[in-house]
Amino acid sequence: MTEAADLVLHTGRVRTLAGETAEAVAIRDGQIVRVGRTSEVDFVTDVETTEIDLEDRVVLPGFIDAHTHMDFLGKQQVEADLAAADSPSECLDELAARREESEGPILGYGYDESRWSGDYLTRDQLDEVSTDRPVVAYREDLHLASVNSVVLDRYVDDFPAEYVARDDGRPTGVLTEDALAVLGERIDPDPERFREYLLAAQEYAHRQGVTGVHDIIREPVVARLFHELDRDGDLSLRVRLNYTAEFLDAIDDLGLVTNHGTDHLRVGAVKAFADGSIGSRTARLSEPYSDGDGRGEWTIPPAELSELVDRIDDAGLQAMVHGIGDEALDALVDSYEGTSGERHRIEHAELLSEERLAAVGANDIVISAQPNFLKWAREGGLYDERLGEERRRRSNQFRLLLDAGIVLAFGSDCMPMDPLFGIEQAVTAPDDTQRIDTTEAVRAYTRGGAYAGFDENRLGTIKPGNCADLVVLDQSPWETDSIADLAVELTIVDGAVVFERGRSS
Numbered sequence: 001m002t003e004a005a006d007l008v009l010h011t012g013r014v015r016t017l018a019g020e021t022a023e024a025v026a027i028r029d030g031q032i033v034r035v036g037r038t039s040e041v042d043f044v045t046d047v048e049t050t051e052i053d054l055e056d057r058v059v060l061p062g063f064i065d066a067h068t069h070m071d072f073l074g075k076q077q078v079e080a081d082l083a084a085a086d087s088p089s090e091c092l093d094e095l096a097a098r099r100e101e102s103e104g105p106i107l108g109y110g111y112d113e114s115r116w117s118g119d120y121l122t123r124d125q126l127d128e129v130s131t132d133r134p135v136v137a138y139r140e141d142l143h144l145a146s147v148n149s150v151v152l153d154r155y156v157d158d159f160p161a162e163y164v165a166r167d168d169g170r171p172t173g174v175l176t177e178d179a180l181a182v183l184g185e186r187i188d189p190d191p192e193r194f195r196e197y198l199l200a201a202q203e204y205a206h207r208q209g210v211t212g213v214h215d216i217i218r219e220p221v222v223a224r225l226f227h228e229l230d231r232d233g234d235l236s237l238r239v240r241l242n243y244t245a246e247f248l249d250a251i252d253d254l255g256l257v258t259n260h261g262t263d264h265l266r267v268g269a270v271k272a273f274a275d276g277s278i279g280s281r282t283a284r285l286s287e288p289y290s291d292g293d294g295r296g297e298w299t300i301p302p303a304e305l306s307e308l309v310d311r312i313d314d315a316g317l318q319a320m321v322h323g324i325g326d327e328a329l330d331a332l333v334d335s336y337e338g339t340s341g342e343r344h345r346i347e348h349a350e351l352l353s354e355e356r357l358a359a360v361g362a363n364d365i366v367i368s369a370q371p372n373f374l375k376w377a378r379e380g381g382l383y384d385e386r387l388g389e390e391r392r393r394r395s396n397q398f399r400l401l402l403d404a405g406i407v408l409a410f411g412s413d414c415m416p417m418d419p420l421f422g423i424e425q426a427v428t429a430p431d432d433t434q435r436i437d438t439t440e441a442v443r444a445y446t447r448g449g450a451y452a453g454f455d456e457n458r459l460g461t462i463k464p465g466n467c468a469d470l471v472v473l474d475q476s477p478w479e480t481d482s483i484a485d486l487a488v489e490l491t492i493v494d495g496a497v498v499f500e501r502g503r504s505s
């Protein structure tokens with residue numbers, strides 16, 4: 001006789017993404033053991049089995065967010081959250097509220113100046129929050145931060161001068177790129193607080209139906225805390241640790257290898273940057289920005305980038321390189337050509353030129369894209385301003401990528417972390433070359449991420465033998481015009497319910 005299941009979900013609409021649909025899923029020891037009709041899984045239930053009547057709700061594989069910054073997401077939960085602010089004064093209000101309930105630096109995350117005049121927050125504005133404690137407000141893309149006079153008075157000489165914006169010689173309070181690394185070292189909170197951040201981020205992820213993330217590690221403390229959480233049994237999310245290239249020597253020394261780890265925590269790729277972002281006008285373009293003269297910047301110039309990619313590849317590690325502007329992407333694809341490793345990744349790939357599509361496909365390069373960035377590609381949106389009509393319609397051409405046979409892994413970059421919002425953006429994209437259908441978008445947020453993480457034999461589809469990582473939605477994404485408004489009802493990892501709507505943890 002077959003052993004009984006621990007958990008059975010029945011009388012639902014199960015979209016397996018493995019070819020067929022079903023009504024029920026049976027789970028034992030964290031694994032899917034049967035997928036089929038409700039009557040078929042009845043055979044594997046006994047008195048010990050927990051049964052959930054889905055009442056016709058929809059089950060999908062758990063979402064895999066292929067590009068996250070969990071420390072940032074957690075900070076946004078715990079510190080001032082500026083993502084919803086529609087004006088500088090709303091940002092200042094949020095920061096002032098934070099001032100009252102904390103000591104030390106006053107931190108805020110996620111502001112987006114395209115929600116108001118387009119001007120970054122300034123030191124003079126932030127001085128209204130405090131003139132005796134450091135105040136830092138990070139822009140949504142983390143490539144730019146605004147700081148108050150306290151920060152400048154203390155540290156301005158430590159920041160590389162080219163990344164400190166000035167007006168008539170006086171720093172405006174806006175810092176970019178390399179200055180942010182220094183800033184992070186000077187004002188970062190203590191490790192215990194990071195534990196709080198990561199747990200808050202994990203809970204947030206589960207609320208969004210996310211069961212796995214490919215996270216980017218910029219600070220040793222974050223990697224260490226993930227290991228501690230895993231060791232202590234507190235990690236209910238599958239996390240792939242992708243280390244920024246500053247750690248490459250350490251990775252070499254320690255002998256870390258891609259895909260090694262536990263069921264919940266594995267070594268991923270080495271992450272590097274070819275350029276910056278469109279929002280900060282630092283993405284490297286072949287033609288000038290529409291609202292400025294520059295063509296953006298190289299974070300790592302092409303020759304060095306190519307050397308770095310070779311070094312990562314030679315070490316047998318997966319490479320993961322941020323590239324957004326067309327000129328940066330051309331250089332990046334060129335440097336990936338001729339590598340021997342599998343599934344090297346391009347993060348964002350927003351202005352990937354059509355001429356490079358064939359090379360991307362031929363070299364088994366995964367495109368790790370953010371469908372939520374299409375929110376800026378609408379008429380009158382940020383990309384219209386920065387890039388103009390023609391180039392904004394050429395951004396994020398998911399249709400062309402899939403037609404070229406390229407694997408697309410969706411992630412959010414935590415702007416915001418919300419797979420359903422991202423899926424809606426992809427299926428309602430303004431241009432034919434950008435728009436994909438619901439199945440394709442859901443697949444990119446499940447199987448695509450699994451593939452990018454070498455996990456397609458355990459994650460990303462609902463089939464016997466796979467990990468029981470599932471999400472239950474109140475309605476079908478295939479039967480609505482507003483996918484972003486669907487509710488995540490249940491999130492399940494390893495067969496355990498980690499989020500249930502209406503029940504706070």
Ligand SMILES: [Zn+2]
Nearest residue numbers: 067068069413
């Ligand atoms: Zn990122």
